[in-house]
Amino acid sequence: MARGSKKKRPNLRDVSRAADVSVATVSRVLNTPQVVNKDTRARVEAVIEELGFVRSAAAFAINSGRTRLLGALIPTLESDIFSLTISSIEQTLVDHGFSLIVATTDDDPEKEARKAKELVDVGVEGFIVTGLEHSDALHDLLRRTQVPTVAISYFDETYHLPTVGYDNRMAARAACQHLKDLGHKRIAVIHGALTGNDRNVARVEATRAALSAEQCWFFEGAISVAGGVDALRRAVADHGPFDAIFCMSDVMAFGVLHELHRMGVSVPGDVSVVSIHNLPASEFTYPPLTTVNLPARQMGRCAAECLARWVEDDIRPTPICLDTHLVVRSSTQAVPKRTG
Amino acid sequence: MARGSKKKRPNLRDVSRAADVSVATVSRVLNTPQVVNKDTRARVEAVIEELGFVRSAAAFAINSGRTRLLGALIPTLESDIFSLTISSIEQTLVDHGFSLIVATTDDDPEKEARKAKELVDVGVEGFIVTGLEHSDALHDLLRRTQVPTVAISYFDETYHLPTVGYDNRMAARAACQHLKDLGHKRIAVIHGALTGNDRNVARVEATRAALSAEQCWFFEGAISVAGGVDALRRAVADHGPFDAIFCMSDVMAFGVLHELHRMGVSVPGDVSVVSIHNLPASEFTYPPLTTVNLPARQMGRCAAECLARWVEDDIRPTPICLDTHLVVRSSTQAVPKRTG
DNA sequence: TATGGCTATGTAACTGGTTACATGGCCAAT
DNA sequence: ATTGGCCATGTAACCAGTTACATAGCCATA
Numbered sequence: 001m002a003r004g005s006k007k008k009r010p011n012l013r014d015v016s017r018a019a020d021v022s023v024a025t026v027s028r029v030l031n032t033p034q035v036v037n038k039d040t041r042a043r044v045e046a047v048i049e050e051l052g053f054v055r056s057a058a059a060f061a062i063n064s065g066r067t068r069l070l071g072a073l074i075p076t077l078e079s080d081i082f083s084l085t086i087s088s089i090e091q092t093l094v095d096h097g098f099s100l101i102v103a104t105t106d107d108d109p110e111k112e113a114r115k116a117k118e119l120v121d122v123g124v125e126g127f128i129v130t131g132l133e134h135s136d137a138l139h140d141l142l143r144r145t146q147v148p149t150v151a152i153s154y155f156d157e158t159y160h161l162p163t164v165g166y167d168n169r170m171a172a173r174a175a176c177q178h179l180k181d182l183g184h185k186r187i188a189v190i191h192g193a194l195t196g197n198d199r200n201v202a203r204v205e206a207t208r209a210a211l212s213a214e215q216c217w218f219f220e221g222a223i224s225v226a227g228g229v230d231a232l233r234r235a236v237a238d239h240g241p242f243d244a245i246f247c248m249s250d251v252m253a254f255g256v257l258h259e260l261h262r263m264g265v266s267v268p269g270d271v272s273v274v275s276i277h278n279l280p281a282s283e284f285t286y287p288p289l290t291t292v293n294l295p296a297r298q299m300g301r302c303a304a305e306c307l308a309r310w311v312e313d314d315i316r317p318t319p320i321c322l323d324t325h326l327v328v329r330s331s332t333q334a335v336p337k338r339t340g
Numbered sequence: 341m342a343r344g345s346k347k348k349r350p351n352l353r354d355v356s357r358a359a360d361v362s363v364a365t366v367s368r369v370l371n372t373p374q375v376v377n378k379d380t381r382a383r384v385e386a387v388i389e390e391l392g393f394v395r396s397a398a399a400f401a402i403n404s405g406r407t408r409l410l411g412a413l414i415p416t417l418e419s420d421i422f423s424l425t426i427s428s429i430e431q432t433l434v435d436h437g438f439s440l441i442v443a444t445t446d447d448d449p450e451k452e453a454r455k456a457k458e459l460v461d462v463g464v465e466g467f468i469v470t471g472l473e474h475s476d477a478l479h480d481l482l483r484r485t486q487v488p489t490v491a492i493s494y495f496d497e498t499y500h501l502p503t504v505g506y507d508n509r510m511a512a513r514a515a516c517q518h519l520k521d522l523g524h525k526r527i528a529v530i531h532g533a534l535t536g537n538d539r540n541v542a543r544v545e546a547t548r549a550a551l552s553a554e555q556c557w558f559f560e561g562a563i564s565v566a567g568g569v570d571a572l573r574r575a576v577a578d579h580g581p582f583d584a585i586f587c588m589s590d591v592m593a594f595g596v597l598h599e600l601h602r603m604g605v606s607v608p609g610d611v612s613v614v615s616i617h618n619l620p621a622s623e624f625t626y627p628p629l630t631t632v633n634l635p636a637r638q639m640g641r642c643a644a645e646c647l648a649r650w651v652e653d654d655i656r657p658t659p660i661c662l663d664t665h666l667v668v669r670s671s672t673q674a675v676p677k678r679t680g
Numbered sequence: 681t682a683t684g685g686c687t688a689t690g691t692a693a694c695t696g697g698t699t700a701c702a703t704g705g706c707c708a709a710t
Numbered sequence: 711a712t713t714g715g716c717c718a719t720g721t722a723a724c725c726a727g728t729t730a731c732a733t734a735g736c737c738a739t740a
Contacts, residue, residue: 009485011726022690027728037688052484057463058407059727061398062695068462069441077427078620080420087417090444094455099441099462101409104430115434122408122439123397144392145349225624251621258624280418281591284565284598286626351696362720367698377718399697402725683740691732696725703720710713 010051019047030055061123070098070307071119072128075107075197079223079251080279081296082130085152088300089128096308098125105130107196113137120145126311128152128303132159133198148310152303153199155321162310162317164303168199169206171292171324175246175274176210178290178326183335184244184272187216188235190256191248192223203248203276217242221252228255236263243271243335250277250291257285257331272332288329295322350391359387370395401463410438410647411459412468415447415537419563419591420619421636422470425492428640429468436648438465447536449475460485466651468492468643472499473538488650492643493539495661502650502657504643508539509546511632511664515586515614516550518630518666523675524584524612527556528575530596531588532563543588543616557582561592568595576603583611583675590617590631597625597671612672628669635662 016023021044028036029044036044047053061067072089074082090100101119105112113135116127120141127142127149142149142161155165179187189207192200204218217239221231228247232255235242245260247253253275260267267273267287275282278293299322306317356363361384368376369384376384387393401407412429414422430440441459445452453475456467460481467482467489482489482501495505519527529547532540544558557579561571568587572595575582585600587593593615600607607613607627615622618633639662646657 012728013726023727024691024729025689028689031728035688040688054460054485056402056726057461058398058401059695059725060461062396062402062697062726063728065695067398071439077417077423077430078420079423080418083417083419083423086442087444090417090442094443094458099411099443099458101439101441102426102430103434103439104427118434118439120394121397121400123401145394225621229624254621255624258626261626281565281594284569284595286598286601352698353696363697364699364721365719368719371698375718380718396696399695399725402696402727403698405725681740683738685736685738687734687736689732689734691730693730694728698724700723701721704718706715706717708714708716710711 009056010053011056012053015044015047015051015053018051019044067123067125068098069101069122069124070126070128070311071101071103071116071122071124073103073105073112073116073119074128074130076104077102080281081223081249081251081277084279084296085300085303088297089304092301092304093308096304096312098308098311107193109133109135109138109196113141116141120147126150126307128307129161131198132156132163133196148307148316150303150307150310150317152299154202155319157319157321159319162306162319164299164306164317164320164322166294166299166322166324168202171276171294172203172206172248173210174292174324174326175276176207178274178328178332179244179246179272180211181334182244182272182332185215185335186242187211187244187246188232188239188242189216189218189246189248190228190231190235190252191218191220192227192252193220200248207246216246223249223251225251225255225258228252229259230255232256232259241271244332245271245273247273247275250275250279250282250289253289253291253331254281254285257287257289261286267331268333274332278327283329285331287331290329290332291327292324293327294324298322350393351396352393355384355387355391355393358391359384407463407465408438409441409462409464410466410468410651411441411443411456411462411464413443413445413452413456413459414468414470416444417442420621421563421589421591421617424619424636425640425643428637429644432641432644433648436644436652438648438651445470447533449473449478449536453477453481456481460487466490466647468647469501471538472496472503473536488647488656490643490647490650490657492639494542495659497659497661499659502646502659504639504646504657504660504662506634506639506662506664508542511616511634512543512546512588513550514632514664514666515616516547518614518668518672519584519586519612520551521674522584522612522672525555525675526582527551527584527586528572528579528582529556529558529586529588530568530571530575530592531558531560532567532592533560540588547586556586563589563591565591565595565598568592569599570595572596572599581611584672585611585613587613587615590615590619590622590629593629593631593671594621594625597627597629601626607671608673614672618667623669625671627671630669630672631667632664633667634664638662 103115219231221227275291282289443455559571561567615631622629
C-alpha cells in the first residue's frame, strides 16, 4: 500500500524525458514508427517497456475523435436467441477493430433509452438496437447525436433506421401454412409478451391473418422453457385438446414438448408442434423440432458489418432482409383422417 | 448553418458563446448545477438543448481519469453457461454506473491476451476473466497496468487475483458420490476440451480421484448439444454399455439424453445421467436432469459487486467461494440389484 | 561554394473538457 | 465609510495526447 495510490501512470512526457527526445517523437513511435530513426525508435521503445507506459485511451480519443466503441441494446442475454446474435456481432466487430458494449433492456423502452444515453456518454460511435419500437427519448437521442444505428431482428425498408433482419410476418406465415397443409384445425398459438416487443406482435398479427379465427387460440407466456410449460398448461386447461401447437419461440417449444411428454401426449402422433427460431438445440429435442429458421448468426455478422462500414467509411447501409425458411423435422405430421 | 456539411458537433465553447457565459459556467451547469444562478442555468440549459450539445466522453475521461468502462473476458457467449453470468454481471454493473465490454476468447489464451490489450487501450478500469489459466502476456499486462481484475468460475484463495467462483473439484465429487451411492460401476465421463480450460481439468481430475480407474471411461467432445450426442456415440461404440453417464456440462447432457432416447435406452431405467450446471432448461428435459447446481447468476452478481467496489473504493476483494449442491431429479436411480 | 532535397526531430498550438484561483457585486455588520 | 463575507462568474492552467510547421543536419548536384 506504500506507493500504491501514489504511483501515477507514466505519460508521454515522462517517456520523452526518459528517452531524451521530444513528445512528438514518442508519439511517432506509437503511431507512425516508419518515420522514426531505427536507433531512436529502439531507445524509445525500450523506455516505454521499462516504464510500462500505456497510452491514455481518453487522450487518444479526444484527438482522433474515435473511441472504437460500439453499443448493442438487446432485450436479454439469458436466451440463446440473442446470445447467438451478440456473439457473432462481437466476433465480427473485433475484426474491424471495434469493442462492443452490451446493454440489456428487458424489452423496456424507458430502460433502453436510459442505457442508450449512458452509452452515448461513454462515447460509442454506433449502435445496434433490437426491433423497431423505441421510446421517443431514444429516437430523439439518435437524431441529436447522429450516431449511426442499425436495427436488427425486424426487416422494414421504410423504417427511418437501416434494418438488418428477417420478415417476422413471413416466418409466422410459413409455420401457419405448414400446419394448414397438414390439415390442422385446432391450433394453440403460444407467444411471448407483446408490449415492447414488435417482433412478437408482427408474428401474432400474421398468424391471425393466416389462420381463421375459429382455428386458433392465443396464449401468452414468458419466453423461456418454463414459460412454455406454463402457457401450454393454460392452453390445454382452457380450450381442450388441440391438434397442433405453434410456438413463437423455440425455447417455449422446448417447454411445450416437455410438458406434452409429461402429460402422455404423443408428438407428432397426437399433436404437431411447430416453432420459430431453429436454435442449435432444436435439432436434438425429442422429437426433433420442426421450426422456422431465423439466421441469428448471419444477422449478427451482417449487422456488425454494416455498422462498422457506416462508422468507418460513412456509408449508410441499405436495409437487408435475410432469408427465413421452414425446417421440417419430426415434431409435425399430417392429420391422418378426420376421425371426428 | 453557414457551412452545412461541416456539421461539427458543438463543444463547450460553442455553448458558452451562444449563452454568453464562460466555459466554466457551462461546465458548472453540467456538473454542479446548484451553484449556478437559476436564470443563468436556465439560459445555458436552453442553449444546450437547442444546439444538441453532448459532452465529450473522452474529454471527461481525460480529466476525471474515469471511463466507467469494465471488460469481461469469457470463453463464449454461445452457451447459457456464460450468458447467464454475463447477463447478471451487466445488470449489476449498471447499478454501479459502469458499462460492460464483452470479449470472447474461445478458451484461447493468446486471443484472450490480445483482446485484453485492446480493452486496456480502450480504457477499461477493471476486468473480469474466466478461470485461472492465462497467458504470460495477460499476467504481464495486468501487472503493468495494475487494472483491478477478478477471476470467475474457479475458486482458489491462493491465486494472485481475487477469485469469485465455486469449487469445481467438489462439484465433480458430488456427482461422483451420487453415482457411487446409487451403485453405479460402469460410468462414461463426458467432458469438454481440456486445453485452455482449467475448470474442465479440475472436474476431470476430481473425477479420476473419486472413481476407481476400472469404473470410468473418459470421452471428450465440444461443449454443445451436438458435442454431447457425438461423445455419447463414441462412448457407446468404444466401450459398450454403461450404467451411468456423467456429463461435465448440462448442454452436453441434453445431447446425451436425446441420443439415448433415440437409441431406445431408457433413462434412468437403463442408465443414469448426471451432470454439472443446472441450467434453467435442465428442469424440463425428459426426464428432468439430476445435476450439480452452479450458481451462475449469483457468481455474476458477486463478481460484478466485488469489481465495482474495487474500482470505486479501492477495496481489493477477498476470494469468494459459492455453494454448489447436487439437485436430484429423475435422470438418476439406483442400480436395482446386480443382475450380472 | 551555393543550392536543393531529404530525413529526423523539436516546438508549440491544438483537442474538449475540469477546476483552482481571481474578481466583482451586493448586503450586513461594524 | 469601511470591512467582511457570500454568491455568481470569469480567466487561464491543466489533463495526455496529436500534428502542422519549423528547423537542423547531411549529401548530391550544379
